[in-house]
Amino acid sequence: MTMDRVDFVIPHMGRPEMLRETVDSILGQTVPERIASITVVTRNTGDLTLPADPLLRVIHAPGASSISEQRNLGTAAGSAALIAYLDADIELDPDWLETCVPLLSLNPDRVLVSAMQKPSGHAGKVEQLRTALSNLALDQSVQFLPGRNLLVYRWANERVGGFPEYLQTCEDYYYTDQLSGVGELFYTSACGYVHLGEDRSLAQTFHKEIWRSESNLMSMAGRPIPLREWPSILLPFWMLCAYLFLVLGLLAPVWLMTGAIMLVMPPVLYALRLYRHPRNQQPLYFLLLFYLVYFTARSIGTLKGARHLFRRKLTE
Incomplete structure (x- = not known):
């Protein structure tokens, strides 16, 4: 098994x-000999x-229950020592392999490398903002990462049992958080994607964040929850309470004032922190507008996820 060859x-x-476009960016790598x-x-x-390329295979899995199951099926089809997990809408820099493979082996404790996000040539405000949010912690060890581009050792993937197939979303954060218990996750600015x-609009952000956050509560099962995650867990419920108080404000002005203060506090605090970055x-x-949309959407998604989790518990 060649140690620097990669299964995508x-x-x-x-x-x-x-x-x-994703496949083309892989085939266009500067070191194609590393593609297994x-x-x-x-x-x-x-x-x-x-x-048409001899390196490319397509597995049809219409019955796959989740993205995690698809990733695990693809992993089982290969045998290279390194695995690159990509989402299906990622355009890699041509030197992604040439840069990330040496970075992975640079530190003996390192088990995963991920490249930074870059805006497209026609990026608007929302895309620029989401790109900036993705790159707040660069060239350092991190606790978890999105699954857009992950270069990981096969042995480390096996150590954590692959991706959690019971999660519809948040599976990448759960997976990388588990990997952080095995070794270092490194987020680099040396190359990108x-x-x-x-998201190109606030409307897209609203709809996607509802979907993305539906598995938030389910992803907490079976693992310790570090202190840094509690704000993202509790804030959706805070926002739901704020909207409830706004409705109760129809009965008493004090509830209206309370709801308004609660509603604006998280967007203001997060917006000010990012504004100074x-x-x-x-x-x-x-x-401020982005975070109001973002937290509202995550509140709706978390509420939907709580309903699904409750139904699941009833059927167990």
């Missing part, structure tokens, strides 16, 4: 044009019209 694993469902295989695990049943499917380029009013 890409779960896919929808948007085939972005998948093609490219496995696309798709829930689609039709032809994906991907480049463009998230082709990044050197990577931020957005005006304060836009940050």
Whole structure:
């Protein structure tokens, strides 16, 4: 087993044009000899019209229950010592492999390397802001990462048992948090990627954050919850209470005032913190609006997730 060869694993469902760009960016790497295989695990049943390449295989898994199951199926299809997990809407820098593989072996305690996000050439305010949020902690060890581009040792993946197939979302944070107990996760600015499917509007952020946060509560099962995660766990319930008090304000003005103060506090605190960050380029009013949309959406998603979790417990 060659230690510097990489199996790429890409779960896919929808948007085939972005998948093609993702595959093209892999085939365009400056060190193609390090690519052991490219496995696309798709829930689609039709032809994906991907480049004809001997390294590429497509596994049709329309019955896969989650993105995690797709990733685990793709992992089992390969045997290289290194695995690169990519989302199906990621355009890698041409030197991604050339840069990340040496970085992974640079520290004997390191088990994962991930590259920084870069904005597209036509990025608007929302994409620029989401890119900045992704890059708040660069060139250092981190506790968890999104699953957009993860280069990991196969043995480390086996140590944590792969991705949690019972989670519909948040599986990447759960997975990388588990990996952080095995070794160091390193987030580098030495190379990057463009998230082709990044949010381009506040409306997209609203709808996607509802979906992204539906597994928040379920992802807490079976692991200790560090102190740093409690704000993101409790804030959705804080916002739900704020909206409840606003409704009660129809009966008594004191509830209206309480709800308004509770509603604006999280967006104001988070917006001010990001406004002072050197990577931020957005005006304060836009940050306030973004966080109001963001926290409201996560509150709705968490409420939906709590309902699903309650139903699951009833059927156990």
